Amino acid sequence: MEGTDRHRFCLGRLAKEKKLLQILSFFAFVNLLSVKTVILQCFYFTQNHTSMKNLVKFLSFAALVAAFTTSCTEDDPCKDVVCGDFGSCNEGVCECVYGYEQDADGLCNTTWAAKFAAGPNAPAADTVFGDNGAFAQTYNMTVTVTDSVNLSTTNLGGFGANNVVDMEATSSYDLLINDTDVTGRVFNGTGTISGSEITLNYTVTYSDNTVDTCETVITK
Known part of the structure; x- marks a missing residue:
């Protein structure tokens, strides 16, 4: 099998992951090449394959979004803060609406007037x-x-x-x-x-x- 045919065959079969080992072994046997050489050749050509490039870009973007989302969730200082019925959290600190203050439990449920x-x-x-x-x-x-x-x-x-x-x-x-x-x-x-x-x-x-x-x- 000529080199060009080998490359075409490799590109067409890469998607079938379960058959990859058999394909590489076959090429190594026929051409008296090492499995390592065939893998490097396949890798070279798949890197230049348009669909593979698009796939890599998509996976990279998805990983970036996932990392950003996880980071935002983990860094939210108000995630576990409870401020009561008349308060809201700002940077991890409860801020009560006008006319209310925090009670002994830190909740904005006590009116100024009550004091x-x-x-x-x-x-x-x-x-x-x-x-x-x-x-x-x-x-x-x-x-x-x-x-x-x-x-x-x-x-x-x-x-x-x-x-x-x-x-x-x-x-x-x-x-x-x-x-x-x-x-x-x-x-x-x-x-x-x-x-x-x-x-x-x-x-x-x-x-x-x-x-x-x-x-x-x-x-x-």
């Missing part, structure tokens, strides 16, 4: 000075949660159970007071929490335009 709830009838102590004099007083009041950031107070400033003033939690430690009660008194100020104590610093502007400055400490 400020007090009462019913929580003890409160006022220190007041302004256009209506300076004085101190104690009384009981209630701070009720309205939603994740909003709260409602009754009897703030000792103005009676019908006196309702709304507040907003601007963080898990800070409050904003900006409301007008049913009699027209305007409350403006801020508040903070430390442990079981809520401290409010605000002004009360009356209908006659007089102003008192107040500090109220509420014990939860």
Whole structure:
């Protein structure tokens, strides 16, 4: 068998992997060539065969995609992170939506407002000075949660159970007071929490335009 015929025969039979050994042995016997020589000749020609080149390119591309996908999955820092109902993972760290913070389990399920709830009838102590004099007083009041950031107070400033003033939690430690009660008194100020104590610093502007400055400490 001439060399050209041998090459054609080799190319046509390469796809049948189970017969490859027999083919190589046959060529070695007929031409008194070593199996190694025949393999090298077949390899040379298959490398120049268009369909084989396309196959190699496809397999290389598939391997690249598989490696990239596996790498992305393994490197995802949020893969096993659970953030609760009101949070999402960013680079392995839970970020809670506005108005929520992480609880003891690291889940974003606790509202800011919940920390400020007090009462019913929580003890409160006022220190007041302004256009209506300076004085101190104690009384009981209630701070009720309205939603994740909003709260409602009754009897703030000792103005009676019908006196309702709304507040907003601007963080898990800070409050904003900006409301007008049913009699027209305007409350403006801020508040903070430390442990079981809520401290409010605000002004009360009356209908006659007089102003008192107040500090109220509420014990939860």
